[in-house]
Amino acid sequence: MENSWEEKKKPFNIFQRFLMVAVIPTIFAIIVLVLLLMYSGADVAEKGKELLNAIPFLSEEKKSTDKLLENNKNTISSLQTKLKERDKEIKSLESQLENSENRFQSANSEKEKLQSELQSLQSAQEETKKAMNEIVKTYETMSPKNAAAILSEMSEKEAMKILGELKPAKLASVLEKMEPPVASKYTELLSKSAKASQ
Known part of the structure; x- marks a missing residue:
């Protein structure tokens, strides 16, 4: 039985001994040191950053990371400016x-x-044209003497509208019954109106 106990009890390998003797006590010592420094009022976080920056390969890595971050910030800023310009557009x-x-x-x-x-x-x-046609029809059915008397008393503009719409035979008989100066005036106006419409 003692033999089996000794067989089960194997010696520590080198890695286990290294952990037990060096790593674990070192971690414990660091934790105790940090707690003591914090209790004494020292800024442990700031000192830790300074120590990390002092390590050569870490500081170069940090510089390249900082440079990359700065480039990214510049790119983001540039893109935000372009985006604002596009929004304005x-x-x-x-x-x-x-x-x-x-x-x-x-x-x-x-x-x-x-x-x-x-x-x-x-x-x-x-409607005006219909009314004018009705008036012209009325004058066409009137006797030339009565039509001439009424047209002679009308304004020149209104008389010209009616005379311009009368049939040539009726127009001739109405002008014939008008006073010669009035008939002459309307004949001249009708002639000018006919030339203007051509």
């Missing part, structure tokens, strides 16, 4: 688009308004 284009849409809507409503006015003017013109 987008807002400007959106504003221009909105203005264009407003102008288009305004022009469209103006067009609709003008079309409505045109339609009302056309319908008024048609």
